[in-house]
Amino acid sequence: MGTSGSFNWTLNRDQIITSALRKLGVLEQGETPAAQQITDAAEALNMMVKEWQNDGVRLWTLAWTTKVLSAASSEVTGTDGKIYTCILGHTSSSENKPVTGTDYSTFWKERGTTGGAWANATAYLSIGDFYLPTDTIGIERAFIRYNEQDYPVRIIGWGEWFDLSDKSNIGRPLRITVDMDLAPRAVLNPIPDRTDYVLHYLRVRKLEDFDANTNTGDFPERWLKAVVWGLAADLAPEYGVPVEERDRLEAKSGAYYFRAKARDMEIVSSPFADPAYSVDND
Numbered sequence: 001m002g003t004s005g006s007f008n009w010t011l012n013r014d015q016i017i018t019s020a021l022r023k024l025g026v027l028e029q030g031e032t033p034a035a036q037q038i039t040d041a042a043e044a045l046n047m048m049v050k051e052w053q054n055d056g057v058r059l060w061t062l063a064w065t066t067k068v069l070s071a072a073s074s075e076v077t078g079t080d081g082k083i084y085t086c087i088l089g090h091t092s093s094s095e096n097k098p099v100t101g102t103d104y105s106t107f108w109k110e111r112g113t114t115g116g117a118w119a120n121a122t123a124y125l126s127i128g129d130f131y132l133p134t135d136t137i138g139i140e141r142a143f144i145r146y147n148e149q150d151y152p153v154r155i156i157g158w159g160e161w162f163d164l165s166d167k168s169n170i171g172r173p174l175r176i177t178v179d180m181d182l183a184p185r186a187v188l189n190p191i192p193d194r195t196d197y198v199l200h201y202l203r204v205r206k207l208e209d210f211d212a213n214t215n216t217g218d219f220p221e222r223w224l225k226a227v228v229w230g231l232a233a234d235l236a237p238e239y240g241v242p243v244e245e246r247d248r249l250e251a252k253s254g255a256y257y258f259r260a261k262a263r264d265m266e267i268v269s270s271p272f273a274d275p276a277y278s279v280d281n282d
Helices: 013-023 035-054 158-163 221-239 243-269
Strands: 062-068 075-077 083-086 108-110 129-131 136-146 149-152 175-179 185-189 198-205
Touching: 013 035, 013 221, 035 221, 136 175, 158 175, 221 243
Parallel strands: none
Antiparallel strands: 062 198, 075 083, 083 108, 129 185, 136 149, 136 198, 175 185
8 A cells, every 4th residue: 555645734724623522422423613703712723922022932934034235324414514324223203313412412413424404204325224024923033144244143132232332333243132012123233334235144933824714834743732732721611611621632632733843843943852751642
């Protein structure tokens, strides 16, 4: 008898929900969940997976990304007739106008040669900062490539960035800070002194949602049991499952969860590692 030659079997959203409800005893084999059960369970499923990401379940969401630092910083003429270079990207307003704005020095530095007229409500750019893809959670590693040579860039937090004595100095970037606002942005220090640097960074992206019934999980198949049993444990109180049974579900889902997570960590250190774990058969 020949093998299938196929490796793509998985579970979609509604199959995960159906399997979880069967483990709760809510459904019999072959039964289909009601529409409201699907809606409630899909909400719980998405919340559970989002919460997992807070716990570092994100190995497979690392995305290698490059940024060519080719957009030169904006330059304008200040009200004092001097030329100012943008050192932090922003939308202009009277508060940041050089040099009459009360906080203009956060965004402008007296430097440059080709200043034009400053305009209100205008997006001014700095080569030293840029917006990241909107699904970014953070940056794990980074380096600058220039003239066929790679130079490490250190990830720092805002606390260390605020402690820098000169945030507007220029040179080859040594540090990068991520502003995790609704629109995540990276800030480089020193501000790049060239437009032919290429920043390479390893970013962590968000897990994709279960929006439709046919959506499959944004994770490897080794996480399927953790997802099914985790959802069953999460839904158990809503279906009046006794406390002792809920404890069993929590223990089992936790075992599958930590096995899958540990396996991810083992893959990082050795692709051949396969530690043994004890999980009851189901």
